Amino acid sequence: MATKEPEIKDPMIDPRTGEYREVAPGHTFKSVTEKISRIVLTPHTPLGWYFGFMLAGGFVFVLLTAVTWLFLTGVGIWAISMPVAWGFAIVNFVWWIGIGHAGTLISAILLLFKQGWRNSINRFAEAMTIFAVICAGMFPLIHVGRPWLGYWLFPYPSTMNVWPQFRSPLLWDVFAVSTYATISVVFWYVGMIPDLGTLRDRATSKFAQFFYGTLSMGWRGSVRHWVRYETASLLLAGLSTPLVLSVHTVISFDFAVALVPGWHTTIFPPYFVAGAIYSGFAMVITLAIPIRKFYHLEDLITMRHIDNMNKVMLATGLIVAYGYSTEVVMSYWYSASHWEYFMMWNRMFGPMGWSYWVLITCNIALPQLLWSRKLRQNVAFTFIMSLIINTGMWFERFVIVVTSLYRDYLPSAWGTYRATKWDYATFVGTLGLFTFLFFLFIRFLPMIPMSEIRMLLPQAKMRREAEPQLEAGD
Amino acid sequence: MAEREGTYGLLAEFETPSQLVRAAENAYAAGYRRMDCYSPYPLEEAAEAIGFHKNEVPLMTLIGGLLGVGAMFLLETWISVWSYPLNIAGRPYFSWPAFIVPAYEWTILWSGLSAAFCMLAVCGLPQVYHPLFNAPNFRSGATSDKFFLCLESTDPKFEVAEARAFLESFAPVSVVEVEY
Numbered sequence: 015m016a017t018k019e020p021e022i023k024d025p026m027i028d029p030r031t032g033e034y035r036e037v038a039p040g041h042t043f044k045s046v047t048e049k050i051s052r053i054v055l056t057p058h059t060p061l062g063w064y065f066g067f068m069l070a071g072g073f074v075f076v077l078l079t080a081v082t083w084l085f086l087t088g089v090g091i092w093a094i095s096m097p098v099a100w101g102f103a104i105v106n107f108v109w110w111i112g113i114g115h116a117g118t119l120i121s122a123i124l125l126l127f128k129q130g131w132r133n134s135i136n137r138f139a140e141a142m143t144i145f146a147v148i149c150a151g152m153f154p155l156i157h158v159g160r161p162w163l164g165y166w167l168f169p170y171p172s173t174m175n176v177w178p179q180f181r182s183p184l185l186w187d188v189f190a191v192s193t194y195a196t197i198s199v200v201f202w203y204v205g206m207i208p209d210l211g212t213l214r215d216r217a218t219s220k221f222a223q224f225f226y227g228t229l230s231m232g233w234r235g236s237v238r239h240w241v242r243y244e245t246a247s248l249l250l251a252g253l254s255t256p257l258v259l260s261v262h263t264v265i266s267f268d269f270a271v272a273l274v275p276g277w278h279t280t281i282f283p284p285y286f287v288a289g290a291i292y293s294g295f296a297m298v299i300t301l302a303i304p305i306r307k308f309y310h311l312e313d314l315i316t317m318r319h320i321d322n323m324n325k326v327m328l329a330t331g332l333i334v335a336y337g338y339s340t341e342v343v344m345s346y347w348y349s350a351s352h353w354e355y356f357m358m359w360n361r362m363f364g365p366m367g368w369s370y371w372v373l374i375t376c377n378i379a380l381p382q383l384l385w386s387r388k389l390r391q392n393v394a395f396t397f398i399m400s401l402i403i404n405t406g407m408w409f410e411r412f413v414i415v416v417t418s419l420y421r422d423y424l425p426s427a428w429g430t431y432r433a434t435k436w437d438y439a440t441f442v443g444t445l446g447l448f449t450f451l452f453f454l455f456i457r458f459l460p461m462i463p464m465s466e467i468r469m470l471l472p473q474a475k476m477r478r479e480a481e482p483q484l485e486a487g488d
Numbered sequence: 489m490a491e492r493e494g495t496y497g498l499l500a501e502f503e504t505p506s507q508l509v510r511a512a513e514n515a516y517a518a519g520y521r522r523m524d525c526y527s528p529y530p531l532e533e534a535a536e537a538i539g540f541h542k543n544e545v546p547l548m549t550l551i552g553g554l555l556g557v558g559a560m561f562l563l564e565t566w567i568s569v570w571s572y573p574l575n576i577a578g579r580p581y582f583s584w585p586a587f588i589v590p591a592y593e594w595t596i597l598w599s600g601l602s603a604a605f606c607m608l609a610v611c612g613l614p615q616v617y618h619p620l621f622n623a624p625n626f627r628s629g630a631t632s633d634k635f636f637l638c639l640e641s642t643d644p645k646f647e648v649a650e651a652r653a654f655l656e657s658f659a660p661v662s663v664v665e666v667e668y
Contacts, residue, residue, distance in 0.1 A: 181568075
């Protein structure tokens with residue numbers, strides 16, 4: 015085969031297609047199983063893991079402190095006030111939940127499109143979704159002021175005979191986010207059952223056998239089970255796809271249904287969804303690059319994955335750029351409303367105009383470098399770019415929330431916004447919590463789906479006519 | 489439940505998926521029905537070979553989804569029209585377009601939960617004990633890199649010596665008798 019393209023030397027490039035492979039050549043069912051399960055079942059936890067885990071744990075402590083102080087004193091410790099009643103909490107909520115969306119995109123939408131390359135990154139992208147949703151879900155809950163009454167959000171027969179108001183997008187959010195969290199956990203867990211069975215069978219310590227044995231629920235790989243399992247996975251993927259699109263749409267309704275200039279716009283749903291996927295892919299890259307390096311997974315998370323994720327970022331980044339330009343055109347020219355006109359002028363050149371230009375630089379200007387194939391396949395560059403995009407997407411939400419609110423209609427009602435140390439502590443704390451949960455995940459659960467990688471191997475191809483003796487030599 | 493004794497079945501181990509499927513197809517053609525294949529990744533061809541077609545999961549998912557959408561839409565209507573009518577900016581009590589969003593989310597929630605839990609239920613999981621785990625080579629291979637065909641003793645055609653000879657004609661790595 016190599017005679018056609020003699021110049022290709024890199025074994026990671028498939029000579030037939032000229033593209034990077036999804037799995038390095040030479041892997042067998044056994045080697046894949048061993049490589050992935052060893053990370054979990056090893057009795058020697060790497061020192062680096064302890065270091066990262068402790069560091070993240072320290073930030074979890076920051077979060078606990080911030081939340082405890084918040085509960086003791088109330089939301090006044092944050093910078094939220096009139097007119098900016100939605101500050102960091104909502105910015106962080108939207109940012110985190112957006113990050114989660116890439117996990118669902120990878121696990122669901124790319125499964126429906128039969129993108130084989132998703133197989134090695136989908137498990138930890140899904141884990142990322144769940145941990146991001148945990149971080150996100152916390153914010154509205156602690157933002158309500160009396161979080162111990164959070165159950166009032168749900169329709170339940172109370173002695174007060176009071177029910178929620180179903181015409182409000184804020185209530186839609188409750189259903190969207192709680193459904194999203196539930197379905198993500200179920201999809202993640204169902205996807206993990208066969209791999210947990212593998213871990214159960216390979217575990218040597220009594221505790222690990224019991225732990226993975228319980229979690230795997232007695233999975234034994236019967237092909238009857240596999241058929242139903244595949245159907246359920248496909249259905250869950252098919253259900254998660256409209257779900258993930260609806261979640262950020264509903265979140266954008268929180269803004270778009272309000273009459274505040276800068277919020278009241280119909281471009282929000284698609285542009286929120288694209289932005290969510292954009293930031294989520296950036297976060298997948300931020301996580302994948304150190305993990306593949308640390309655990310030497312370059313032959314399972316290959317250049318193909320990094321290149322493809324960069325392409326998705328480039329594409330969604332352009333959709334987001336289209337969203338931004340639509341906002342500008344609508345408010346400067348088409349709306350013919352001087353409130354809208356002023357909002358956009360103030361957003362760009364007002365006292366907080368810097369945040370708008372940070373956003374444009376991080377989300378639109380710099381990511382254009384991803385057009386270059388050479389840079390897309392440069393791991394260090396990609397890592398830095400993913401951090402830049404995550405920053406940019408955080409600023410996007412900051413710009414939407416704060417610069418729309420602090421100067422709306424009446425100049426006498428204008429104010430400003432300056433985050434307090436508790437705002438920062440809570441945000442940094444959720445970053446710590448996210449990392450903390452992720453460290454636990456990579457240590458105790460299989461972060462790459464073994465069963466799905468096995469399907470990508472050449473040995474999994476059926477050769478009916480050949481005799482068994484001939485097959486064994488391949 | 490009475491304790492069962494004796495042979496659960498004969499378990500043949502194969503190196504490759506193609507060998508497994510060939511053996512399974514022949515076993516089905518030879519008249520064996522109570523049998524199952526075990527593979528470390530989804531192997532549709534093997535399921536077809538042993539004549540497995542009935543799949544209840546899609547129907548259960550549909551039923552779950554319909555129950556979800558119905559339950560939430562009726563709940564919203566009942567709350568907003570009868571139980572706790574609120575006048576919000578003069579909008580009608582029965583604001584069905586606004587009710588679509590939670591009903592939509594519950595469609596997905598209940599169909600997703602139905603898909604996952606019905607899949608487990610019809611597979612008979614969680615199942616703590618299974619005779620196959622007694623086979624020495626099953627646990628080291630079935631969830632990792634080996635392919636198994638098990639002819640079960642409950643099959644009317646099953647007879648140990650005959651079944652063993654039948655399985656061995658497909659050049660398996662091993663054929664072991666599995667106890668209950």
